[in-house]
Amino acid sequence: MHIIESGNVAAATGVKLSRAQVIAAYPITPQTPLTEKLSEFVEGGELDAQYIPVESEHSAMGVCIAASTAGTRAFTATSANGLLYMNEQLHWAVGARLPIVMCVANRGIGAPWTVWNDQQDTIAQRDVGWIQIYCNDHQQIIDSVIKAFRLAQSVSIPVMVCYDGYLLSHTYMPFDQPEQSKVDTFLPKFAPTHFLNPDDPANFNTVTLPDVRPGLDGKMAPGYIEIRHNLQEDLRASLDVYEEIDTAFAKDFGRGGNPFVEQYKCEDADFVAVCIGSLSYQLRDVIDIMRDNGVKIGVMGVQMYRPFPNQAIIAALDGKKCAIVFEKALSYGNQGALYADIKSALYNSKDKPLVHNYILGLGGREIKTRHLLDALNESCTAPETFGDSPRWIGLKL
Amino acid sequence: MAPKEFCKMISRSKPGPGDGGNTGSWRVLRPVIDLKACIPVKMNKEACFNCWLYCPDSVVSKTIPPVINFEYCKGCGICAEECPAGAITMVNEATPIEEDK
Numbered sequence: 001m002h003i004i005e006s007g008n009v010a011a012a013t014g015v016k017l018s019r020a021q022v023i024a025a026y027p028i029t030p031q032t033p034l035t036e037k038l039s040e041f042v043e044g045g046e047l048d049a050q051y052i053p054v055e056s057e058h059s060a061m062g063v064c065i066a067a068s069t070a071g072t073r074a075f076t077a078t079s080a081n082g083l084l085y086m087n088e089q090l091h092w093a094v095g096a097r098l099p100i101v102m103c104v105a106n107r108g109i110g111a112p113w114t115v116w117n118d119q120q121d122t123i124a125q126r127d128v129g130w131i132q133i134y135c136n137d138h139q140q141i142i143d144s145v146i147k148a149f150r151l152a153q154s155v156s157i158p159v160m161v162c163y164d165g166y167l168l169s170h171t172y173m174p175f176d177q178p179e180q181s182k183v184d185t186f187l188p189k190f191a192p193t194h195f196l197n198p199d200d201p202a203n204f205n206t207v208t209l210p211d212v213r214p215g216l217d218g219k220m221a222p223g224y225i226e227i228r229h230n231l232q233e234d235l236r237a238s239l240d241v242y243e244e245i246d247t248a249f250a251k252d253f254g255r256g257g258n259p260f261v262e263q264y265k266c267e268d269a270d271f272v273a274v275c276i277g278s279l280s281y282q283l284r285d286v287i288d289i290m291r292d293n294g295v296k297i298g299v300m301g302v303q304m305y306r307p308f309p310n311q312a313i314i315a316a317l318d319g320k321k322c323a324i325v326f327e328k329a330l331s332y333g334n335q336g337a338l339y340a341d342i343k344s345a346l347y348n349s350k351d352k353p354l355v356h357n358y359i360l361g362l363g364g365r366e367i368k369t370r371h372l373l374d375a376l377n378e379s380c381t382a383p384e385t386f387g388d389s390p391r392w393i394g395l396k397l
Numbered sequence: 398m399a400p401k402e403f404c405k406m407i408s409r410s411k412p413g414p415g416d417g418g419n420t421g422s423w424r425v426l427r428p429v430i431d432l433k434a435c436i437p438v439k440m441n442k443e444a445c446f447n448c449w450l451y452c453p454d455s456v457v458s459k460t461i462p463p464v465i466n467f468e469y470c471k472g473c474g475i476c477a478e479e480c481p482a483g484a485i486t487m488v489n490e491a492t493p494i495e496e497d498k
Contacts, residue, residue, distance in 0.1 A: 097404050156404035193404045203416060205408045216413045222406045230406035237401050 001177050007168035010138040010175055011077070011103045011161070012037035014145030016047045017183040020101075021072040021190075024052040024063035028082040029115045030165035031105040035077055057082040061089035061100075068098035069204065071195030073149065076100070079165055080107035080121045087125070090158075094129035094231065096205050097193070099152030102130075103145065104162045105169040106277065106328075108363040116364020117165040119276060123305075123329035123337050125160070129231055131238060132306040134276045135163040136262065139175040140303075143255055146178070150187050150245050155238045157231070164278045166364070178253055186252050235307045242304065260309035261316050265291065266298030270321040271380050272353075273299040276338060279326060279367065286372040295380050302338065310345040317346060320353040322383040324376065327390075328361045335390050356386045360393035367394065414469060420454065424472030426487040428465060434484035438462045448476035448485060 005013070011034050015023070023042070025035040041047035050067075054060045057078050064074040078086060083104055093100050104122050108114040122132060133148060135141045141163050148159040163169060194204070208224040215221045222230075239260070246259035264284050266272055273283050280301030290297045300316055302309075317323050323346075327336035334340065339357035346352050356379045361367045371393045379386060410416050428448075432438045436445035438461055448465075449457045456466040457476060465476075477485040 097407050154403070194407055194409060201412050203410045203412050206410065207417060208408050209418065213418075216411045216416055221408075221410060227406045227408055230404075234403050237403070240401075241403075 001179075002174050003177050004172055004174045005138070006033060006170055006172055007138050007141050007163055008032075008034035008105065008170070009037050010142040011145055011163070012041065013177055014142040015075050015101075015103075016041050017142075017178060017180055018101075018146050018149040018187055019073065019184075020047070020049050020075040020149075022050045022052065022064070022067035022074045023076065024054050024060045024067070024074070025076045025078070026054055026057050026060050026082060028057070028079045030107060030117075030169040031077045031079040031082070031103070033169070034103060034105070038075075057085040058089055061086045061093060064100045064102075065089060065093050065096065065098055068093070068100050068192075069096065069196050071190070071192045071197075073153075073190045074098075074100045075102070077103040077105070079105045080109050080115075083121045083125060084109065087128070090125060090128045090130060092205075093158050095227070097156040097231070098158060099149075099156055099190075099192075100158040101145065101148045101152050102158065102160050104160055105165040106162055107165040114363040115165075117167050118328035118362045118364065119162070119164070120329040120362070122160060122162045126306050126337060129157070129235065130306065131157055131159040131235070131242075131304070133159065133161050133304055134302065135161065135168065136278055136281050136301050136303075137175075138168065138173040139255065141168065142175055142177065143249065143253070146183055146187060147242075147245050147249055147256075151238065151242050153190050153192075154241050154245065155234055156193050157234060157238060162277070167278045176255075182252055186249065239304075239307050239309055258303060260302070260304050260312035262301040262303055263316060264299045266300055266316065269296050269298035271295065271297040271324060271376070271383075272317060272320050272322075273297065273324045273326060273376065274302065274317075274338070274342060275299075275326040276302050276305060277328070279328065279361070282367065283326070283372060286369055286376065289369070289373060290376055290380075295376075297376065297380065305338070308341055308345065310348070313342055313345040314349045317342070317353050318349040319351040322354040322356060322379060324356045324358065324379045326358045326360060326372075326375075326393075328359075330359050330390065335388070339390065354383050354386070356383070357390035358393050359390045365394055414466075417469075419468060420471050421466075421468045424467070424470060425490050426472045426474060427467070427490050427492070428470065428472065428474065428476050428485050429488050430463060430465070431484045431486070432462050434482045435462055436482050436484075445481065447479045447481060451475050451479040
C-alpha cells in the first residue's frame with residue numbers, strides 16, 4: 001500500500017514491520033518524530049514491543065546491548081551529538097557481536113550548535129565496526145530498515161541505517177509500505193548465535209588477556225586480537241551477504257538491485273559525480289542539465305559505506321576520466337573521508353580516473369543547483385589541474 | 398563452497414572461580430582477620446558476615462571463622478573497610494604469614 005509520510009515515519013514503519021521487540025531511545029532533533037511514532041505504535045498495541053524511555057543516548061545503547069544479549073530484536077535511533085554520546089557503547093555493541101539496528105537522521109555536530117543536516121555524525125563513526133547503509137529517499141529508508149534487521153542477524157553485526165536530517169526525515173514523500181505477511185516471510189524470527197541463558201550460564205566480554213588462554217572448561221579461548229580479526233573478516237564477508245539479501249528483497253518486493261552503489265547515467269559517462277545520501281538524487285537534475293549541454297556525466301550514490309564496497313567502486317569508476325566526490329563531512333585536518341576511501345579503492349584499478357573533492361552543505365547550508373553546476377563545470381573543464389585538496393562550495397567569506 | 402559461518406569468535410567463558418585468572422598475584426596489601434575480634438567467631442553464630450557480603454570477588458567464605466581465598470583475593474581492602482568490629486587489617490604483602498598458634 002502506498003502512503004505519503006515523512007522519512008521518520010517511513011523508518012518507524014519499517015521497524016514496526018520488522019517486529020522489533022525492545023526499543024530504547026532518547027529524543028534528539030531531527031530523529032524525534034521517529035521515536036514518537038514508535039512509542040505510539042507500542043502504546044496503541046500495533047507493535048508488541050517494550051519501549052524503554054532512557055535518560056541519555058549512552059543508556060539507550062546500553063539498553064539495546066542488554067536486550068540483544070538477552071536474545072531479543074533491539075532498535076534505537078539518534079542524531080548528531082546523541083550518536084557521539086553513544087560512541088563508547090557503539091564499540092561495545094559491535095565487539096559483543098549484537099545485531100542491533102539503529103537509524104540515524106544525519107545532522108551536523110556542535111560546536112557551534114546546529115540542528116541542520118550534514119553527515120559528519122555518522123561519517124565520524126565509520127571506524128567503529130558497525131555496518132553503515134545510507135538512504136536516498138523514503139522508500140529506501142523503509143526498505144533498508146527491513147533489510148538491515150535481516151543483515152544484522154545474519155552476520156551478528158549491528159547496522160546503522162542513515163538518512164539526511166530534515167531533507168529526508170521531515171519531508172513527505174509517497175512510498176510503498178510492504179505487507180506484514182511478506183515481511184514476516186522475508187525476515188525470519190531472530191535466532192541469536194549467543195544470548196544469556198540461565199540453563200547455560202556464561203560470562204560475555206569479561207577481561208580478555210593479550211594472549212590466548214584456556215578457559216575453566218579447558219578449551220582455548222581466543223584473545224582480544226583474534227576476536228577483533230574475526231569481526232573484520234565477518235565485516236568484509238557481510239558485503240556478499242548484503243548482496244544476497246538485497247537480491248532476495250528485490251525478488252519479494254520488486255525494489256532494490258543496487259546494494260552498494262546506485263548509478264544514474266554512468267554507463268557512457270566520462271565524468272561521475274559521487275556522493276552519499278539524498279544529494280545524489282538532487283544531483284540527477286544537475287546531471288541532466290550538464291547532459292543537455294553536451295557533457296557526458298553521471299552520478300553515483302554510495303549506499304553502503306562500511307564495510308566499504310571496494311569492488312563495486314572500482315567496477316563503477318575504472319576507465320572513467322574523473323570522479324567528483326561531493327561530501328557533507330570531512331576528516332578534519334585531511335580530506336573528505338569518502339574521497340580518501342575512493343582514492344584508496346581506485347589504487348587497485350587498472351585505468352584510474354582523476355578524483356576531485358568538494359565539501360558542501362555543512363550545518364545545513366543550502367545546496368543550490370547553480371553551486372553544483374559551477375563545481376561540475378569547473379571539474380569537467382580542466383580536470384588535470386584540480387589538485388588533491390578539497391574545494392569548498394557555497395562559502396561566504 | 399560451504400556457506401561462511403559468522404561470529405565464530407566471541408568472548409564467552411564458563412563462569413567460576415579463576416575465570417579472570419589468578420588475581421591473587423595482583424595483591425599488594427593482604428587482609429588479616431583478628432579472630433578474637435571477629436563477630437561470628439566471638440558469638441559462635443552465623444552473624445555479621447559483612448566481609449563475605451561486600452567482597453567484590455567472592456573470595457571470603459560464609460563460615461565460622463570466615464576464610465579468605467588468597468589465590469584470588471586482590472587485596473582491595475573493602476572487607477577491612479566494612480568490618481564493623483575492625484577485625485580486619487590490611488598488612489603489607491611482604492609481611493610473613495604468621496602460622497596459627
